[in-house]
Amino acid sequence: MQPLFDAVECGACNKVVPVHRSIIGAKGDRICTSCARPDVVDEPIIYCSTANTPPWITAIGFVHFDLLLGQVLDVLYPPLPLSVSQETEVSFLCFPDANHVADGDSIHDFVFAYNASECDASRMSVKRQSLAADKSPSSAPSPSSSPKRGFDSSSTELFCSTLFRQKRDSSIERGAQQKALVVMSRYPFPSVSHQILRIVCAELWDTPGSDPESTLKAVYDEICSWPPPLPTNTYRLTLMNRELSPYTTPIYTAAQLESLRWSEVNVNASRVAWRAQLVDALVASDATWTNVKRALVVFLGSAGCTTGLRNALEEIVASAVTPDTERVAMTSILRQILEVNSERSGGEHHGHEGGSTSSGALLHLFRRSTEPPLRPDIVCIQNEALEQLQERAHAIVSSPSLSRAECNVNGPRRGKHLFHELEFHHAMRPHLLKLWKLWELLIIGAPLAVISFDAPTVTAICFSLASLFAPLHFGGVLRPYLTINNREVDLFMTEQAPPSTIVGVTNPFFVRKCMKWPHFLCLSKEVDEPATHKMMPVDSEKREKQQFKLKNRMFCSRHYLVKTEKTVGEITQEVSNGRSSPSSKGSFVDLNPSSMEGNSMRQVRQHFLDLTEEFLAPLKIIIQTNLRRLRPFFVMKTDGGGCGDILSEDTLLRELSSFQGVMPYSSFKTRADMLSVYKDFLQTNAFRVWCGEQYEGIRREVLLGAMSLEEVLLMNPQPSTRHLVLQALQEQLDIVISRPIVDLTLMQKLSALCSSIPALRVQLSIS
Structure with a gap:
């Protein structure tokens, strides 16, 4: 084995390690100390909250119906700078699209996406301005501020829950009183949001003389005093002197919370990818203004560039007009990019674990080149930024308000996944035998449109389907509730349905619009069937087959490859006993754990969770084996893009076809069908997100294992x-450090590894 400087290659894991971190094995070869140790059980991830951790809810609002203006967002606390069109859109989403709701309350959820560039800062008020005044000619938006179409990484997507109330009132010209409460949150926790809505409803609407503005403010302030929601942690919360049901937060990672969105482009976009590429161009030894300008243009148009930073960089670019100012301009740009937008913490820097090697002892690991790898002016700026990062890390660890939680992703204490609290058994009862087909559609990223008789049912079904193939995170476009007033309608109702999309609607008008979609799921009640066949053209193929004239039908344009001969009775005996669904519609959440419906739902979810994990197991072994073998790439890659550039689709398919381990043969009709599903899955955004999680996990393992x-x-x-x-x-x-929820163990390890970098950089710049 040829040593590389003072390093050797481990005979067990092929890892390059220093000589003093290895021992002589039984066969006379060198083995690293990590392989010599007995196997250690994976410890849970320790997450901690910071000042950037979002509260449980982002805002809470009150919507009422105006006879002249329609739905109006009357109060929103805290105020968000939403434009008139954005307020109109969220107001219409709070109301049912069709009048299928009798007197009483109903709760449904939706995803609201808005672009910050369309917001109007002049409308930052708790009591919203009159829409009639905003629609005056003098306040009309300019052509440059026209609403944007499409999904982009600069959009903010909020999980919203709304409680709609309709009450007959003969004194009103419309004949009924309609109003709604809405809760906006970064966290998709429907059970908590629904309980908040019920408590606020009782306090605001059922209590005479209540003021909406003061009530919503008091509710928001009390919710902000709750401990921050960390993954897989159980909370007992109270609101307005009422105790909520104990709630255990689902499994989600810090990276997901940073961009916990359901838009394909948003999931792919990395907050720091373009920032890292621009820094690479600036610190390169052969950096020229031409190369830097090309990377700078891309960065200015990305989501990682804030408005203030964009203005500062544009001024620097405008002043760099001569070759003499190029170096000064590039240095200024790097300082702006690496600056930290937080207060510098006082006090001594905290001590570091391990990593006590001096910078002088590390110099022999770098081979000198014709040009120095680091310039003194660049070193100064990078060291300043690193000093601020370490001070921020010290401030997080020493904060008295630090909240920690162990995230148990593996093992018997594994937590629930997103939307696993939703009860979809009753609404999906006619289609329970088709869950395996729906699972296959989700795995291959096929578009799916769902139509139902009311908003609560369709939103619960869409969110439940998105969680049907957990632990995969749905990386497509999830819009569980659309109305005809949505600006995004034109994006979905096209000749070709967008891939990896789940759309939920209640208005039969959408059946005509979704006619070109390859997969359509129709749900209806026994006594209230939507006459969807009347909305279709006479020459429609679906109408000829009467796919929608019959209630509770599923139309799909795919030859299924997964075995569908199974029955739900193999999972649970609740359906096979012939029980009919109850006539009253439930809330789809807060099921009694001891109830028969709750046990059946959990058994079905556990079955598909095991099915998905069995499907992912061969891929997981192949990817992790290759990533551990290509260990150097983990340290140098920082954009969080995953392992797509390391492991190509052809490589994965070739290794899957020759894989000697356990394969999910029993889930598919033939071996060729199984490989065909794998091939389609490798092209989906869900795979790219999952692959990025595997990449992040292995890189974390590598960094934590470094001594x-x-x-x-x-x-x-x-x-x-x-x-x-x-x-x-x-x-x-x-x-x-910049993530809303910080991986405490990894942050401390990185801070320790970086402690010797400033002095080493200085030595390299003058060597």
């Missing part, structure tokens, strides 16, 4: 490019 900065540097076998590892470690520390 010193020297060991991390030796992971890169090319000495002339090891200076890039220093930048990658700093970039990774910036990513971890």
